Amino acid sequence: MRSLLFLLTALAVIGSGFWAYRENYATQAELDRVQGLRQEIGAARERLAILRAEWAYLNRPDRLRDLADLNFERLGLLPLRPDQFGRVDQVAFPMPDKIDISQPIDVTSAGAAE
Template structure:
C-alpha cells in the first residue's frame, strides 16, 4: 500500500512538472510574440512620424504657391481667399431644395431613346 501511495505521488508530481513546463513554454512564446508586436508598433510609429514630417514639408504654403504658379496654364488654380468660402446659412436644407426636373413619376419611366 505504501508503494502504491509513493507511485501515485510520483505520478502526480510528474504530471504537475509536465504541466508547469508546458505553461512556461507557452508563456515564453507569448512574451516573444509580444516583443515582436511591440517592435512592429515602434517601427510603425517611426514610419508615421516620418510620413507626417514629409506631409508637412510638402504642404508648405510657399511650395504650394510655387506649384500653383508653375501649373497656371494647365490647372488655372487661384489663391485661396476668404471670399471663396460660403456661410453655413447659405447651405440649403432638404426641405428648402427645389423639386428635381422630372419629379412627377406618375407617367412612368422612359427608356433610352424614347421621347416623352
C-alpha cells in the same frame, strides 16, 4: 496499498513537473512574441511619424503656391481670396419633403367602435 499510493504520488509529481515545464516554455514563447509585436508597433509608429512629417513638409503653403504658379496653364488654379467665401445664411439648403395629408384618417373613432 502504501506502495500504490507512493507510486501515484510520484506520478502526480512527475506529471505536474512536466506540465510546469511545458507552461514555462509556452510562457517564454508568448513573451518573445509580445516583445516582437512591441518592436513592430514601435517601428510602425516611427514610420508614421516620418510620414506625417513628410506630409507636413509637402503641404507647406509656399510650396503649394509655387506649384500652382508653375502649373497654372494646365490646372488654372488661382489663389483664394476672402471674397470667395460665403456666410452660412447664404447656403441654399434643400427643403424637407412635404407630407401629403389630403386624405386624413380618423383613428379615434375606429378604436371606439369595437
